Amino acid sequence: MKIKYQYLKLKTMKTLKVKTAVVLLLTVSLGYSQEKKMMHHDHEKMESGEMKMMDSEIPEFKNGKITASYESYLNLKTAIQKSDQELAKEEAEQLLSSLVKLEGTDRLQKAATKLAASRDLESQKAAFSDFSSEFADFLKGRVAESQLYLARCPMANSNSGGFWLSHKEEIQNPFFGGKMLTCGSIKETIK
Known part of the structure; x- marks a missing residue:
């Protein structure tokens, strides 16, 4: 028992x-x-400008759809900096989706399409540089407050140089996968 x-x-x-x-x-x-x-994240809300990224320093644009496109651009820039080819392709496609909703972005759409279609990381970086220059031209006069910076690294893309946009004056070079982060300089201030 x-x-x-x-x-x-x-x-x-x-x-x-x-x-x-x-x-x-x-x-x-x-x-x-x-x-x-x-x-x-609800991407529909992000695209309509209702949802803001955690970075409170992101400048306001005269159109909420531009803000959504800039936020997509920042995600793409992060993917490029991480040297993540697949993520960069996805982010380029997301950026393209946000640009389609904006008028006057035909050239940007072509540049984003080229970026999304790039077959290797090196061609993505070159296309990212081209897109950044085009995007800088498009954003001139569309920043409602604060300012943006167009930066350039002369050593990027096999020493042919590479451009990127930032809303911070501090250089954070996206082209070398976390190395040489401070290589480059501000070439233009965009308001």
Whole structure:
């Protein structure tokens, strides 16, 4: 009888441990899914300018759709800096989607299409530089407050140079995958 009692007690404890583990696992899982929902970005709202990126220093433009395009550009620039070819392709496609909603962006759309179609990282970087120059020209007179900077690194793209836009005067070169971040200089201020 004593052995049977100990067996039942042991079995009950194992069942209790399993149930506790299941409850803990469900709690952690639920917490993760809630956090994931909070981090999820609604791209429709981003494109309409209703949702702002975490960086409060992003300049305001005279059109909310331009703000959405600039935010897409920043995501593309980050992908280029990470030397992530697939992510750069995805971000270029997202940028192209935001540009289609703007009037007068035919040249930008062609440049973004070329960037999205690039087959290797080096050609993406060259196309990114070309797009950045075109985008800088398009943004002139469209910044509502603050200013943008067109920067250039003479060593990028096999020493033919590379351009990028920034809303910060500090040089953060996207062309060398996190190396040589301060290589370059401001070539133009865009207001």
